[in-house]
Amino acid sequence: MLNFTKEDTRGMLSVARAAPLLDETYRAIGQGRVEASSPSMMRVGSTPFRFGAKGAVLNHLDIAGVRITSRKASRLMLWSLQTGEPVAFFDESEMYRFRTGVSAAVVAKYLLQDRKLERAAIIGAGAIAQQIASAIHQTFRPTEIAVSARSVASAKRFAADAAKRGEPVVVAETISEATANADVIVTITNANEELVRPEHVSEGAVVLSMGGGLEVAHGVWASASARYVDDLSYALHQGDAAAWIKEGKFSQSAFQANLTGTVAELAVGKLEAIKTDSHVMAIVQGTTALDIALAHSIYLARTRVQDNG
Structure with missing residues (x-):
């Protein structure tokens, strides 16, 4: 072995x-x-x-x-x-960490459906966030990747490291600044609070919830034109869905009934084309x-x- x-x-x-x-x-x-x-x-x-x-x-x-x-x-x-x-x-x-970063780019590509990614927002500045930035840069070549973190100093270190790799990362001092006109928003933090709210999400944007606790307001999920998970069983016990269920926003069965489908179903074309008149959201907890x-x-x-x- x-x-x-x-x-x-x-x-x-x-x-x-x-x-x-x-x-x-x-x-x-x-x-x-x-x-x-x-x-x-x-x-x-x-x-x-x-x-x-x-x-x-x-x-x-x-x-x-x-x-x-x-x-x-x-x-x-x-x-x-x-x-x-x-x-x-x-x-x-x-x-x-590497796989998590690349999976963010792969799922974003499914959800964008050939639309161009000009601006991405990453909420969080840890090691996985760095991998996400690299994967998004190499996959889409966006004009800008905005990073927002609880500590502006950590976001600045993140951007400095990214610059060494030729990645167009800029520091956003607020989540509103980071998400403004973002085509893709990725949350990957240790937070347990609503960071991304409906007013932060542009029409047609892709929102990826990837952290282990509450990060995204339930209203973002509820108002999405399409809703996906990668691993339903895991999502029910960790991350935003688990937090919303604990808060009483809906039951496990109601959450499941509210799904458009899974990322895997999207990958093989089992689902209808995504409407872009509103944003779409996927909870990517790890497969x-x-x-x-x-x-x-x-x-x-x-x-x-x-x-x-």
Whole structure:
């Protein structure tokens, strides 16, 4: 069994390689070729470290995997469907942040439907937000990516780092400033409060909710012309949907009935074309199959090198 440190994976990750892979995986989910664990996430105990496990079988790749999650040091293991043997074990801290960033760009592309992205807004300035900015820049080449954070100083550091990579990131001192005329708005924070409200969202904009707590006002979801989730089970227990349900905005069944569909259904064309007379919104909490597919591609690249060495 191969072991991969975060340093091992870092040099093997690129948006150009990962985006088509994630698109292929969303399509495989939509085609019924992926079996997700049930429940989507198994929580282990009630410690502050949030131990848990999420898994999936990717039949089209002959691979299965499980993410072993923790606030401190998440890991991912792969098994071969041909032998049932474990084949690789990953420190996924770097890989997970990267995958989350690329998935934001892939989902945004589905929702934009060939419309041009001129201006993006990212609410949050952490490590995942940096990956999102890079993925959006490399996928869409927008004129401007505005970042807003609780600390203006952290937003300025974010922009300075982005400039070194040639990314057009500017600092917005308020959320209103960041979201003004934004084609895509992404929230990825540790907040537990309404940051993005209906007045922040332009007509035709795409809103991606990606944080673990409350970030987006329920009114943004309610007024959207189309509403999607990537993983319904997980969304019901974490992020904006879970927060709205806890607040009594609606029940779990009412939330599900209110959905237009899933990201995977959108990827394979099972849903009607998106109307652009209003904004659209997707709650993207993380689909484990994407992490497994990315890990598998890295595993294959390593084994090819060893075979040719």
